[in-house]
Amino acid sequence: MIDKNYAPQEIENKWYAFWMENKLFASKPNPNKEPYSIVIPPPNVTGVLHMGHMLNNTIQDVLIRKARMEGKEACWVPGTDHASIATEAKVVAMLKEKGIEKKDISREEFLSHAFEWKEKYGGIILEQLKKLGASCDWDRTRFTMEPKLYQAVIDTFVRLYNKGLIYRGVRMVNWDPQGKTALSDEEVIYKDVQAKLFHIQYPLSDGSGSVTIATTRPETIMADSAICVNPADERYLHLHGKKVKIPLIDREISIIPDEYVSLEFGTGCLKVTPAHDLNDYELGLKHKLPVIDILNDDGTLNEKAQIYVGVDRFEARKRIVKELNEKGFLVQTEEYKSTVGTSERTGAVIEPKLSLQWFLKMEDLAKPALENVMNDNIQLVPAKFKNTYRSWMENVRDWCISRQLWWGQQIPAFYLQDGTVIVASDKKEALKIAREKYQLFALVEDDLTQDPDVLDTWFSSWLWPISVFDGIENPENEEISYYYPTNDLVTGPDILFFWVARMIMAGYEWRGELPFRNVYLTGIVRDKLGRKMSKSLGNSPDPLDLIEQFGADGVRSGLLFSAPAGNDLLFDEKLCEQGRNFSNKIWNAFRLVKGLQIEEGNNLPEHTLAIEWFQSKFNQTLVEIQDHFSKFRISDAILAIYNLIWDDFCGKYLEIIKPAYQSPIRKETLEATLNIFDQLMRLLHPYMPFITEEIWQNMEERKAGESICRAEFPKGGPSNTGLLSQFEQLFEIISKVREIRNTKQLSPKLALALYIKTSNASQYAAIEPILIKLANLENVQFTDNVVSDAQTFVVKADQFFVPLELNQDPAEVKAEAEKELGYLEGFKKSVEAKLANERFVQNAKADLVERERQKLADAVNKIKSLKEILEKLA
């Protein structure tokens, strides 16, 4: 006997191994099939699976499995990205533990350590995805630092440089003093902090008094180039043209007027520090102020600061405040709410810093990327993100693509000794250009120095949909021609700009075409309290533990039950439990069917009817599901299947055809039931791949290597609406009888008698056996008169009576019937009013008016029946 509790662990491992052995997820271009491709958002090599990945990859797997079953050439390309800052930080930390400092080893040595690290830990997340059931074509696994993709990035750089889109320039960039690298604007996260606003007095050089400025960063006073006041500020008119001395270091600076300064904020006097503030930098450019950079790359003060040299910026702040206070320069300290930028990767407070970096011009690239999203050539799901996308793309700024790291693609820029830059795919090529272009025939490779910096990780991931098919290096190859553009991209809205927008740009730049047609943006997985799941809060369950506990199918369905596109999902283990229970329900339905004994023969007539009914129900639901799917309502789709299986198939259909204990079932009925089961498993397979495979394999003997993964997705067919409504009515009668049993506290085992007063008794002939079975009736009889001493109810226009020997208060019974009558009469009145309204009849659609008329007719019939019953009571 099969265990009555479904145990997923062993079954899931077994089938994943089977799928891999039989290469069921492998794909290659097939001109006879329609291609369907997805590229995975490559997780960081440093990453481990978290709930966001689970959701995201489950959705991708649903899409790809369904496409595969629909006969498309489905290809899901997996891979990882090298995550330059995060990985470099991990490798540096690992080396430190071994007693090795990065500065003591060569770039080559460092990289070999990094690759070693990647080999060891970089594949973990992909292995975890297999536990989830992800049907990626694993033979295609790519990595952004592998040679081919590396080369694609280099070539991209060279080409964009030659096109004039990449330039090198001194700019104020976001400096991460911990990662010791520049960051792009998008890698900065602004956080609200409670800061202090220090009011500091600067003495006038002529000794005629002082001015007071307000700043949150007193440690930068040594970098001040000027004091600025608004020319319209009457308080400070007398100061124009005067000079002040910076406290502690006594350096003299001028007071300059500029409208930029707000009259209201602080004291109305602004210290201008061009080296350490973006706005001040621009002000400095305007007034030709000197730029004094007092910070080292690691955030400590340098000798230009004159004091506290070598001290960290935050420590220096404390000490300077103390000293200013002691020496009487600190006038006042005010609490102040402000925001600081922090590094997305290291969390360090960003330092605005002037430096020489490489930039990519975005204006031309952004144009088609904006246009084709706004006109829905590329569809964002949900569409509300179009707004955000637009505002970003319309205000796009040049992209700082250089990073002061070693782990990444090294910028292919080579410098001659005089500083001349030559951009070429390698040193040899650069030398060739140097010789030809600059006539430097004596030059050798050693005279060229390559730029030590690497490229931003996103500068390789933006090529991902193209580069995984080798479409940069070899733009005409069979793979890219077949699979590109990819179909759907599934990712989080948090990287809509970082990644999605840039892939779109790259798509148009390289292929003149969109990289994918639909972008499905998932919500953020939050905990029950609505907090974002994070390592630091420790509120994220370990996905592998969840899979262990509920099975991958349970976790997948649990996530999908509550995952509408773009809306955050408040994750609760309860959902996985519900998923597990669903698995168990299916498992037990299968146990029932599998355990039946067979007797030769055709269907019983009521079984034939039930089979027809279920097929209609199935077809009707399939239409709904396909509709949900076309709109990416994955959550609604799985709920529809859940209800179809649990309520309609298990709760109703199986109850109808189930023979009495130890009685056999007709062969024809069993075959039909197995066929239905098979269809249901195919329908459910994309969501719950493991249990559906297990059952499908056990339904009948399968050929070697055959799998539900490649079985045909149900196509559906017509549904008999008359039959559907007949069964609706049937189930309503059954419910009413059960309700009587329940409210009157009767045993479920007690068979009841049912009398029906109807003008059309023949309609009940076919369904009578079902009614008797599911409502547990001893018989069904027809009557022309109202039955007294009975519980009654009305369905459509027919009256039903369940005779019971109960001592009930007739007044109570009457009151109940009157209450229902009252409601119905109110209802009738409102429909009548509506139909009497000429403007309604004129303006509303014809079928709507017809439906209202039908409602009215139904209500009239029902009222008539109720009145009959009431008369009898009186």
Next chain:
RNA sequence: GGUCUAAUAGCUCAGCUGGUUCAGAGCACCUGCCUUACAAGCAGGGGGUCCUAGGUUCGAAUCCUAGUUGGACCA
């Protein structure tokens, strides 16, 4: 501060082009059942000022305006 988005049952959310078969689902809750597939189950039940105030309309949970309160993104 700017832009966007949301508010429906105790909780999480559906509700699509306005139409009382449209006020719904799941969970939670209450009652009764260990009925030979399933107690991870079965049967039944209660529960809502559809955020507030106006407006459009024959008709508003749905459209418009304002407000309140969340959330996201940007600065």
